[in-house]
Amino acid sequence: MGDGRAGGANRPAWLQQYELIGKIGEGTYGLVFLARLKPSHPAPGRRGPPIAIKKFKQSKEGDGVSPTAIREIMLLREINHENVVKLVNVHINHADMSLYLAFDYAEHDLYEIIRHHREKLSSSINPYTVKSLLWQLLNGLNYLHSNWIIHRDLKPSNILVMGEGDEHGIIKIADFGLARIYQAPLKPLCDNGVVVTIWYRAPELLLGGKHYTSAVDMWAVGCIFAELLTLKPLFQGVEAKNTPNPFQLDQLDKIFKVLGHPTVEKWPTLANLPWWQNDQQHIQGHKYDNPGLHNIVHLPPKSPAFDLLSKMLEYDPRKRITAAQALEHEYFRMEPLPGRNALLPSQPGEKIVPYPVRPVDTTTDFEGTTSLQPTQPPSGNAPPGGQSVARPMPRQMPQQPMVGGMPRVAAGANMAAFNAASQAGMAGLNPGNIPMQRGAGGQSHPHQLRRKADQGMGMQNPGYPQQKRRF
Amino acid sequence: MAANFWTSSHCKQLLDPDDVDLVPAADRERGITPEEFRLIKIHMSFHIWRLAQQVKVRQRVIATAVTYFRRVYTRKSMSDYDPRLVAPTCLYLASKVEESTVQARLLVFYIKKMCGSDDKYRFEIKDILEMEMKLLEALDYYLVVFHPYRPLLQLLQDAGITDLTQFAWGLVNDTYKMDLILIYPPYMIALACIYIASVLKDKDTTAWFEELRVDMNIVKNISMEILDFYDTYKIDPQRGIPEDKISSVMNKLPAKA
Numbered sequence: 001m002g003d004g005r006a007g008g009a010n011r012p013a014w015l016q017q018y019e020l021i022g023k024i025g026e027g028t029y030g031l032v033f034l035a036r037l038k039p040s041h042p043a044p045g046r047r048g049p050p051i052a053i054k055k056f057k058q059s060k061e062g063d064g065v066s067p068t069a070i071r072e073i074m075l076l077r078e079i080n081h082e083n084v085v086k087l088v089n090v091h092i093n094h095a096d097m098s099l100y101l102a103f104d105y106a107e108h109d110l111y112e113i114i115r116h117h118r119e120k121l122s123s124s125i126n127p128y129t130v131k132s133l134l135w136q137l138l139n140g141l142n143y144l145h146s147n148w149i150i151h152r153d154l155k156p157s158n159i160l161v162m163g164e165g166d167e168h169g170i171i172k173i174a175d176f177g178l179a180r181i182y183q184a185p186l187k188p189l190c191d192n193g194v195v196v197t198i199w200y201r202a203p204e205l206l207l208g209g210k211h212y213t214s215a216v217d218m219w220a221v222g223c224i225f226a227e228l229l230t231l232k233p234l235f236q237g238v239e240a241k242n243t244p245n246p247f248q249l250d251q252l253d254k255i256f257k258v259l260g261h262p263t264v265e266k267w268p269t270l271a272n273l274p275w276w277q278n279d280q281q282h283i284q285g286h287k288y289d290n291p292g293l294h295n296i297v298h299l300p301p302k303s304p305a306f307d308l309l310s311k312m313l314e315y316d317p318r319k320r321i322t323a324a325q326a327l328e329h330e331y332f333r334m335e336p337l338p339g340r341n342a343l344l345p346s347q348p349g350e351k352i353v354p355y356p357v358r359p360v361d362t363t364t365d366f367e368g369t370t371s372l373q374p375t376q377p378p379s380g381n382a383p384p385g386g387q388s389v390a391r392p393m394p395r396q397m398p399q400q401p402m403v404g405g406m407p408r409v410a411a412g413a414n415m416a417a418f419n420a421a422s423q424a425g426m427a428g429l430n431p432g433n434i435p436m437q438r439g440a441g442g443q444s445h446p447h448q449l450r451r452k453a454d455q456g457m458g459m460q461n462p463g464y465p466q467q468k469r470r471f
Numbered sequence: 472m473a474a475n476f477w478t479s480s481h482c483k484q485l486l487d488p489d490d491v492d493l494v495p496a497a498d499r500e501r502g503i504t505p506e507e508f509r510l511i512k513i514h515m516s517f518h519i520w521r522l523a524q525q526v527k528v529r530q531r532v533i534a535t536a537v538t539y540f541r542r543v544y545t546r547k548s549m550s551d552y553d554p555r556l557v558a559p560t561c562l563y564l565a566s567k568v569e570e571s572t573v574q575a576r577l578l579v580f581y582i583k584k585m586c587g588s589d590d591k592y593r594f595e596i597k598d599i600l601e602m603e604m605k606l607l608e609a610l611d612y613y614l615v616v617f618h619p620y621r622p623l624l625q626l627l628q629d630a631g632i633t634d635l636t637q638f639a640w641g642l643v644n645d646t647y648k649m650d651l652i653l654i655y656p657p658y659m660i661a662l663a664c665i666y667i668a669s670v671l672k673d674k675d676t677t678a679w680f681e682e683l684r685v686d687m688n689i690v691k692n693i694s695m696e697i698l699d700f701y702d703t704y705k706i707d708p709q710r711g712i713p714e715d716k717i718s719s720v721m722n723k724l725p726a727k728a
Contacts, residue, residue, distance in 0.1 A: 058600075063574070063575070064563070064575060064599070064600045064603045065567070065603055065604065065607065067567050067570075067572060070564075070567045070568060073607070073612050073614065074614040074615055075615075077480060077612050077613055077614065077615070078479060078480055078613075078615050090612045092607065092608060094601070094604060094605075097600065097604060099607075147475065180570070
């Protein structure tokens with residue numbers, strides 16, 4: 001990955017690889033820039049691939065690299081899927097202690113696509129596109145969940161769609177700043193503070209649930225599905241912001257209005273959720289018993305699309321449909337079948353919808369100041385590439401149960417008890433009478449020692465990290 | 472992958488033992504022998520361990536920190552990356568990765584408390600934050616580490632010898648005084664610890680091991696390495712490497728800039 005040595009006074013050498021185009025977004029973590037990778041063999045008219053570069057500010061004084069950046073690097077460095085954004089490089093500017101993540105650039109996102117239909121076209125998104133987008137979103141999510149990663153912040157602006165090119169119309173799930181590996185968390189997941197934008201937040205979280213699961217992502221997918229159909233957020237609650245972790249009564253009320261009240265009969269663990277217990281007067285006070293979801297999304301109650309949607313919006317997280325199950329749903333097996341390029345016109349001969357490109361603020365440079373210097377001429381520098389040593393994966397695993405699929409219970413409870421024991425150590429132990437032969441059976445090694453270049457960080461799949469748009 | 476060791480960056484980065492023992496050129500020039508190189512790594516693993524005890528983080532955070540520390544020196548020299556600064560910074564980074572962040576100022580405070588008299592171990596917050604970035608680079612931004620602890624518990628359960636848990640767990644802890652985590656898949660290290668524990672505690676696990684169909688040669692080789700380590704170093708688990716033995720070695724490293 002990037003070499004952080006400073007090239008000039010404040011200009012790190014890696015900057016030379018890019019031709020900066022401008023700023024395309026900003027958020028609490030920092031700024032996002034659009035740049036092009038300079039071609040390794042410059043020629044007139046030749047342009048490198050577009051790259052979105054997310055610059056992280058140092059968080060608070062004395063906190064070092066922000067945990068958001070760490071989470072994003074940690075996860076994206078391990079995963080690789082067509083429907084997940086691709087981290088192509090990480091750079092550091094030691095001079096101002098800033099960190100840059102370079103992603104393949106995606107021209108569109110669901111937020112902008114939905115907005116374009118609602119505000120400019122005043123027409124719904126064609127059924128083929130809706131189905132293809134949903135399928136790909138579930139496909140990416142299934143990959144994440146099967147790798148024990150919960151995204152925790154799915155919303156239309158975090159779901160990118162590739163613009164024209166090899167990957168046109170392909171979805172990329174982005175923004176892993178809140179994502180977690182949930183295999184054996186050291187701390188309860190809720191310790192990170194509240195997560196998920198409230199409109200897409202699952203009812204178990206709104207009710208104060210602490211041990212939540214990948215089902216929270218599926219609730220968000222349900223909300224996004226409905227929004228793709230109607231072009232309006234399904235549950236537009238007003239966020240309460242008075243305390244650090246306030247009770248979002250209005251958001252719950254919006255959900256109950258559409259789906260009816262949850263009941264302990266249908267959702268047994270409901271009774272254990274803090275807010276359900278504490279706030280009976282408010283949440284259980286008004287009763288809505290006319291579930292009207294099908295009227296809102298304009299789907300016949302017996303249609304496969306409606307069936308799938310209502311399974312995603314199932315109150316009980318344990319009964320909610322999983323990404324893997326959703327991919328097998330009848331909805332995806334009937335015409336129109338989902339496709340790789342979600343943005344293709346639904347009928348041959350029909351025109352492709354010209355979605356707008358992202359606005360670029362070309363007056364801002366990497367420092368975030370508005371004094372854009374003309375970029376340096378290319379100096380024949382090679383594109384970055386992974387240099388780490390990789391070893392081929394063993395074809396056969398000796399024993400399946402020891403690697404994947406660990407029960408979630410084991411570690412947490414037992415670990416604490418062993419912390420003390422650990423100190424005893426084993427030093428001084430006399431290994432005298434161990435019936436073992438040194439190097440028994442020869443020094444055969446478990447792994448092949450051949451090496452090959454790491455292919456983990458190729459430059460082929462464009463993608464782009466999403467942020468709140470502030471223009 | 473986050474959950475599958477075989478597709479993880481950890482698995483892809485496993486090294487040959489010879490490469491792990493290789494003393495970086497800059498350190499060789501300062502007269503550091505392979506044995507001394509190993510000794511510093513043991514010493515600094517203790518340092519991380521003791522510091523972690525002060526700031527109270529869990530075992531897995533310590534294990535991740537020590538793994539980072541050992542990985543760094545397969546790529547960088549101790550002359551360029553002062554182990555006395557790299558060690559606490561590894562703990563700092565590992566605490567973030569394992570979602571139990573420890574503040575840098577807290578580390579600085581406890582380092583002062585632990586090594587008050589020795590100036591060479593003392594660093595400021597700024598030093599740790601700068602090193603954090605260099606560390607990310609040196610680790611090539613691969614941060615997910617797998618450990619033997621979880622497979623250990625599962626395997627002990629499977630073998631029906633959970634009464635050996637504490638003993639085997641202690642053995643696993645001690646493997647971080649060695650470079651095993653850079654060389655072998657974590658579950659193989661867990662198996663080796665179970666093997667040693669069961670032999671020492673007279674549990675017959677032969678049939679169970681046979682059923683696993685793992686390469687017992689590797690399990691036995693790792694076990695021998697662990698027992699060799701105990702035999703060679705005879706380290707006091709509370710004190711680590713004696714001061715007189717380590718200080719002359721540490722003095723070969725350049726003084727703080």
